[in-house]
Amino acid sequence: MKADDDDLLPVAGNGLLHRRLFLRGGAGLLGALALLEARPARADGPPDVPPWMKAPGEGMRPYGSRSRHEEHVSRLVGAMPGTTGAGSSRTPLEALEGIITPSALHFERHHAGVPDIDPARHKLLIHGLVERPLVFDVESLSRYPHVSRIRFLECSGNSAPNNAPEPPQQSAGALHGLVSCSEWTGVPLGLLLDETGVRPEARWVVAEGADAAAMSRSVPLQKAFDDALVALYQNGERLRPEQGYPMRLFLPGWEGNMSVKWLRRLKVTATPSMTKDETSKYTDLLPNGEALQFTFPMGVKSVITSPSGTMTMRGPGVYRVSGLAWSGAGRIRRVEVSADGGRTWAEAALDEPVLPKALCRFRIAWRWDGGPAVLQSRAIDETGAVQPTRSALLAERGPSYRYHYHAIQSWAVTPDGEVRNVYA
Ligand code: CO
Numbered sequence: 001m002k003a004d005d006d007d008l009l010p011v012a013g014n015g016l017l018h019r020r021l022f023l024r025g026g027a028g029l030l031g032a033l034a035l036l037e038a039r040p041a042r043a044d045g046p047p048d049v050p051p052w053m054k055a056p057g058e059g060m061r062p063y064g065s066r067s068r069h070e071e072h073v074s075r076l077v078g079a080m081p082g083t084t085g086a087g088s089s090r091t092p093l094e095a096l097e098g099i100i101t102p103s104a105l106h107f108e109r110h111h112a113g114v115p116d117i118d119p120a121r122h123k124l125l126i127h128g129l130v131e132r133p134l135v136f137d138v139e140s141l142s143r144y145p146h147v148s149r150i151r152f153l154e155c156s157g158n159s160a161p162n163n164a165p166e167p168p169q170q171s172a173g174a175l176h177g178l179v180s181c182s183e184w185t186g187v188p189l190g191l192l193l194d195e196t197g198v199r200p201e202a203r204w205v206v207a208e209g210a211d212a213a214a215m216s217r218s219v220p221l222q223k224a225f226d227d228a229l230v231a232l233y234q235n236g237e238r239l240r241p242e243q244g245y246p247m248r249l250f251l252p253g254w255e256g257n258m259s260v261k262w263l264r265r266l267k268v269t270a271t272p273s274m275t276k277d278e279t280s281k282y283t284d285l286l287p288n289g290e291a292l293q294f295t296f297p298m299g300v301k302s303v304i305t306s307p308s309g310t311m312t313m314r315g316p317g318v319y320r321v322s323g324l325a326w327s328g329a330g331r332i333r334r335v336e337v338s339a340d341g342g343r344t345w346a347e348a349a350l351d352e353p354v355l356p357k358a359l360c361r362f363r364i365a366w367r368w369d370g371g372p373a374v375l376q377s378r379a380i381d382e383t384g385a386v387q388p389t390r391s392a393l394l395a396e397r398g399p400s401y402r403y404h405y406h407a408i409q410s411w412a413v414t415p416d417g418e419v420r421n422v423y424a
Pocket of ligand 1: 282294295296403404
């Protein structure tokens with residue numbers, strides 16, 4: 001397909017091109033553009049024979065690992081001062097493609113390190129306001145029906161660096177990498193609650209982890225029956241220790257802290273339990289000194305991962321802009337991209353499948369003319385919720401609110417090609 005001026009007609013200010021470039025039939029056009037802009041070397045004869053074709057390669061390994069040339073792609077680990085096991089590690093969002101986060105790069109947030117749990121000795125107790133308290137182990141859970149769901153997990157503290165008065169000059173992953181997306185497989189929690197028989201006065205269930213912090217959160221019973229899982233597998237294999245081996249609670253779309261890892265106890269109650277992890281932490285302080293408690297769903301959100309903070313542009317030309325969008329309320333309906341700091345917007349193409357409460361990959365072509373630009377993405381979910389600007393979010397919440405930051409990210413592109421975090 002030949003790229004003519006009509007096809008390249010920008011649809012929004014500062015060079016954003018029509019999303020049909022990424023839809024069916026547009027790939028040829030995009031290829032033509034890439035050829036135009038990338039200017040690959042002209043082939044002038046048969047290929048050479050590289051060293052790896054001259055001798056047989058390595059043997060097979062029982063458990064695989066990535067190429068040694070990719071070892072620079074890693075989580076950004078930040079332990080809290082004076083601890084080794086409390087803190088977080090962030091997914092390098094800018095280095096990844098698609099929507100599935102490799103298990104080895106899934107973000108982590110621990111409060112007392114990663115316990116080394118013997119699965120043969122680990123048990124899950126369900127008790128409290130139930131007819132029959134029951135104890136499950138890995139073996140007994142394995143006999144219940146399993147379901148698999150591709151869902152994001154996001155720490156409610158994600159993106160908090162952007163609360164700072166000056167924009168931190170960091171990568172997309174350093175700023176927003178407390179979100180990841182996996183296929184989680186396990187037993188619907190409602191099945192297990194039905195086995196125990198929930199009493200009529202029950203409204204909540206407190207979940208407790210088997211780490212040294214005994215992480216505990218109160219979960220409305222409705223959520224437990226709605227779409228909660230006791231997950232045993234992540235991306236097809238048993239959970240990693242840092243993701244809760246051998247079993248974790250998984251609450252799609254809700255703040256990550258509630259998906260209690262190393263799950264050992266579910267106590268059914270009439271009221272929330274007011275644990276330390278939902279009173280001193282994970283509450284949202286308002287300007288009047290009151291705090292919001294039990295703010296569970298993660299807001300509609302997106303971030304452009306390419307190009308993004310700390311990257312350098314190769315020079316004027318057509319770029320494939322891409323990023324991630326997600327919402328705790330369900331599916332992403334639409335993502336819009338601006339190259340002029342939010343004055344005009346173009347609709348991005350969404351990669352299929354667009355799943356509820358999962359990361360969604362968006363793409364759009366952008367012809368950068370070498371001048372100053374501010375790239376932004378704005379997600380809209382199936383409930384009609386629109387990702388807010390930073391100033392609107394901060395005005396609504398006041399200066400002390402730290403969690404649930406989900407404002408539009410602005411990346412300024414300077415004429416010399418630097419990509420910088422800015423507050424537009
Ligand atoms: Co919250």
